[in-house]
Amino acid sequence: MDVKTYSAPTKLEALMRMRQELGQEAVVLSERRVQPSGIQKAFKRPQFEIVAAIEQQREANEAKLEVQSRLDQLEAELREAVAMVRARRQAPDAESGQPSHPMASALAELGIDPELAVGFLDKIPSDETELNQLERLKALVADFVPIVEGLPQSRLVALIGPNGSGKTTTLAKLAAEASLTQGKRIGLVSLDGYRLGAIEQLRSYAEILGAQFGIAYDADEAAETLETMSDCDQIFIDAPGIALREEDRLTGLVQTLDAVSAENWLVLSADADSHSLIQAAKRYERFRPVRIIATKTDQAARLGPLVSLFAEHRTPLGPLGTGDRVPDDLKIVGPSAFAQMAIASLALRR
Structure with a gap:
């Protein structure tokens, strides 16, 4: 087996180097963060190290052990x-x-x-x-619970949802998956002109992924920005979270996303109570979202409120956010696996 090691300041950069040399069949054997030693501590940043090889057929007993463990x-x-x-x-x-x-x-x-x-x-x-x-x-x-497995496939995808629901991090996970796993040329667009930190965070993700990046503040600017990304296979739009009383901004966002014909995915935090989830889903109904992405499932002590949401709102559930790691912590689950997660949270509440 041809084993190689790749080092970079971030995991994404290390993964990109691995994919460029070994292709889509590469498999990660191990990963770790390496701290500089000695005098290097003063001027050298920690590195993320990945050991990888071309994926080969697994031994039957190894597969059995993995299944039995689960x-x-x-x-x-x-x-x-x-x-x-x-x-x-x-x-x-x-x-x-x-x-x-x-x-x-x-x-x-x-x-x-x-x-x-x-x-x-x-x-x-x-x-x-x-x-x-x-x-x-x-x-x-x-x-x-209505569930549709899979990631966004439309060329233009917008992530909408309340402040703090995890839209920017989720967008980075989706973009990294599309770029690193599917080999797509990616564009990232921020509509969040109120939070400079969010813009810079998204710009950093774009640089790491080698993706095109743009900022727009209204429908006209969004259309112009998208024209510059005509060679992109898939474009992700990071929409701003909007406070309850800012009805004009919400209406403007609807008009902007409608004007560019974006497919909207609603991002909600699984650690919210059922009332907050239902109210947020109702507020964003006007965007006609095609999926709900539930984030922070790792922080939620129980998933009953998320289950209860679907008594009022039948937009299908899509992937789940299970942590902050990009791109790892985005999980596609089927109905049975989601139900198992919900029931397992009984034990966590004890």
Whole structure:
């Protein structure tokens, strides 16, 4: 196996060097941050080191070990959730004094909206084992939450959403994936003229990716900027977060994105409560988003509020943000995997 090492100030730059030399079939064997030693500490920056090789066929036993490890992890998560349900099984109903449905407390722990929880409980027999009840709940969540797997494929994609939802970081992840994995020529456009830090952050990402970069403040400037990116395969627009009272700015943003025919993806933070998520989704309905990207799932103590969102808003859920690392922490999940994440958060709440 031809193993090579690549060093650069950032992980993205190291990945780009790896892809340029080894191509799309390269596989990362290890990665680490290397601190300079001795006198070099005074003038040399830390380097990100990647060891890579051309991907070859995995040994069968290695694949089996990986699968078994994941199964063991899921089983442990499920056992913890079962233990939590068992501990609450005999909790009496506050009004009647009689034992409530054994899953009622579990749904409350998850942060599921009460009305939605009642609908779930009606479909879960109260006399089944805890394990069967959790499996039924997992199936109900998987069927209830609309999910469309995949990343944006349209040429012009805009990320919209409230302040602090993680739009700029998510855009960087999408752009890095399109550039490094799919080999696309990328353009990045900022419409956020109010936050200079966000503009400079996006400009830095563009430089690292070798992407074209532009700034626009209205529909006319956006159209002119996009004309300069005619040779780009895909363009990502970073839209500003807009305060509740700034209705004029929100209307102007709708007009700008409509004028350039952008495909809008709504970015929401999974660590918000269900009321905030529902209100944000309703506010951005006028943009006709095609997907919802849920960020900060690693920070959310429970995913019930995100599940509850879809009782009011049926725009499909897309990829999940699972951390701040670019481009690693962007996860595509199917209905079953998302439901498993939601149920596993029962154990985290204990």
